[in-house]
Amino acid sequence: MDFVTSLFVRKMVAASTLDQAKLLASVGLSADATIDPKAMVAATAYYELLERIAAETDATALPLRTGASMRCDDYGALGLAFKAAPTLRDSYARVARFARLWTNVVEYSSERTDAGTWFNLHRHGPRRLGMRLSNEATLASAIAIGREVSPDGQLRAQEVHLTHAPPPTLQQHRDYFDCPVIFNSDRDGIIFANASLDRPNKLGDQGITQFLITHLEQELAQVTSQSQLQDRIRDLIARSLSEGQPKMDDIARRLGMSSRSLHRRLSDDGVSFQTLAETTRKELAIGMLGDARFSLSEVAFLTGFAEQSSFNRAFKRWLGVTPANFRKERGQV
Template identity: 65%
Template sequence: MDAVTSLFVRKMVATAGSGVDAAALLQSVGLDPNAKADPKVMVLASAYYDLLERIAGEIDATQLPLRTGASMRCDDYGALGLAFKAAPTLFGSYSRVVRYARLWTSVVAYELEPDGVNTWFALHRPGARRLGLRLSNEATIASATAIAREVSQDGAFTPLEVHFTHPRPDIIVHHEAYFGCPVFFGSDRDAILISAESINRANKLGDEGITQFLQQHLDQELAQITHTKSLNERTRDVIARALSEGVPKMEDVARNLGMSVRSLHRRLANDGMTFRTLTEETRQELAEGLLCDERYSIAEVAFLTGFSEQSSFNRAFKRWAGDTPAKYRKAQNRPAAAP
C-alpha cells in the first residue's frame, strides 16, 4: 500500500495551528497525539490526503504547505537528513534524496534531470490531482527548498523556477515570496530548476567521511525494504488497466505515473525500452493470459487488449505469436499426454 512518513502528517497538523483539532486529526490516521515523531512510522497516502482536505475545509490552507515546508530541518529526517547535510555539494544532497526516498515514502520518486547547464529536481507522484495530493506536493517542494537553504553557505538558496502540475490557486503571491522566483502552475512537472552555480556549490557542513558512513547505514536500511516495482513494471500495469478503453497514449500513462512524457521516455530509454514496444509486449502478454481462460470469448479478449475489431486482434496476435488466437487457445488448453 502507498504510504508516507508520519513526520509529514505531524508537521502539517502542527502548522495548521489552533484552527483545527490536532489530536482528532492525528487519531484519524492512527497516530498517537502524545507520541514522539518517528519518521519510520508510516501513514497510508490516501488517509494523509483525506486529512489535508479536512484541514482545508476548516482553515485557509493556501499557505499551509509553504509554512510546513519552511519548518522542515535536516535533523527531522534522521540519518537521511544527516546525509543530506554532510554531502559535499547540493547536487550530492539531492542525490541522497533520489536514492533513499523509499525510506520515508512509497508513493513518491525523485529525479535529478539535467537541462543544459541547469538541473531539475523533480518529484513523481502518481494519482489524480486531488486537493490533498496537491497540498502534499507543494509542501514537498517547499521542504526541499528549505533544507537546501539550511545546508548552503549563506542560507540564501533560491531556485531559478518552481513548477507544479496542478492548477493555479487564486493567490500565488505567497508562493513567489517563499521561493523567491517565478512559480508556474499547470506545468508538465512538479519540480524546481536549480542553477549550475547553486547545485555545485559546497555545503557548509559537507564531510566526505561522514557521508560515506551514513550512506553505508542508509544502504542497509534500504536493503531491508520490500522490493518495489520497477518503472517498466509500473508502466505495464497502467497500460494493462487502460487497454479496455483502447490503446492508451503515452501522455496519459505518464500522467498516471506522476511524471512528464519526456521523463518517461528518457527513463524507459535508459532501460533499452520504448513506450511502443512496452505497449505491444503488454498487449501480447495480456492476450496470451486471457486466451488461457476459456471464460473469455476471443471477441472479449480482443476488446480487453485494446482492439475495436476481432479481425484486427487476430492479425496482431498472429504477428506476435505466429498463430491465430483460436489455435493458440486450443494448444494451451490441450490435455497433457498420458505418461
C-alpha cells in the same frame, strides 16, 4: 500499501490552526506519542486529512509553512547524509536514492541541462486536493533543507513548477520560493542554476557521508524486503476477494508460513493484515468504479462483499460518498 511517514503528517497538522489531537487521531496517531519517522500512514488517509483541513480553513499557505518547518535533523540518517554531502547536487542525489525510506508514493530524479538542473518530483495518480497540497509541501521542504546546508544560508531556485492549477492568490508562494512559480506546468519540480548546486555545502564531509550512505543502503534493503512481502500479500488478497473476505490463515498458508509468523512480520513492519485487506479492497473498488464496464453489483462482488448494501456502507465510510455518486462525480454512469 501506499504510505508516507507519520513525520510529514505531524508536520502538516502542526502547521494548521485546527485541533491537532483530533486531526492526528483521525489517522491513528496520538498527539502525546514520541515522533517516530518510521511509523507510516496510508497515503490515502494522509490526502483525506489534508482535504479535511482545507475544508475548514484556508490551506493556501499550509504546505509552505510545513515546508519551512522542515530541518535536516527531522530526516534522521538521511538528513545527516544530506548535510554531510560535499555539494547540494550530491545532497539532492541522496534524496532521490533514499526517498523510499519515507514514502513509496513519491520518486525523485535530477536532469542537468545547460539552462540548469531540474529536481523533479514524480507522484502518480489523480491530482486530488490532498495530493496537490502534499506536492507543494514536498518542494517547499526541498528548498528549506537546501537553504539550511548552503554556505551562506541562501538558496534561490530559478523556477518552481507544479502540474496543478494555481490557488486564488500566488503571492505567498512567490514570497516563500523567491522565484517565479509556474502552475499548470508539464512537471512538478524545481530548476536550479548549475552553479548553485555545485557550491560546497557548509558541513560537507566525504568520510561522514560515506558512513551514512552505507547505513542508509542497509535500511533501504530492509524496506524493500518489507514492501515485497506486503505486495505479495496484497496480490493474494486481491485474487481471493471474489470468494469473500480473505482470512489471514489462508493467505499465510499460500505464502508458505504460519499465521503467527505472518502476524509477527507485519507487526514488525507496523501494519496489520486487516489494514492491508481493507486498503486492497478500497483501492480495487476505486479502480473498478472508474471503468464503466463493471456494474456496481460486479464491483461489490469482486471486492469481497456478499451484498450491495454492505459495499455501499463500506465505500461511504472510506470516501464519504456512495459508489454510485462517486462514479457520477467522475463522469461514469
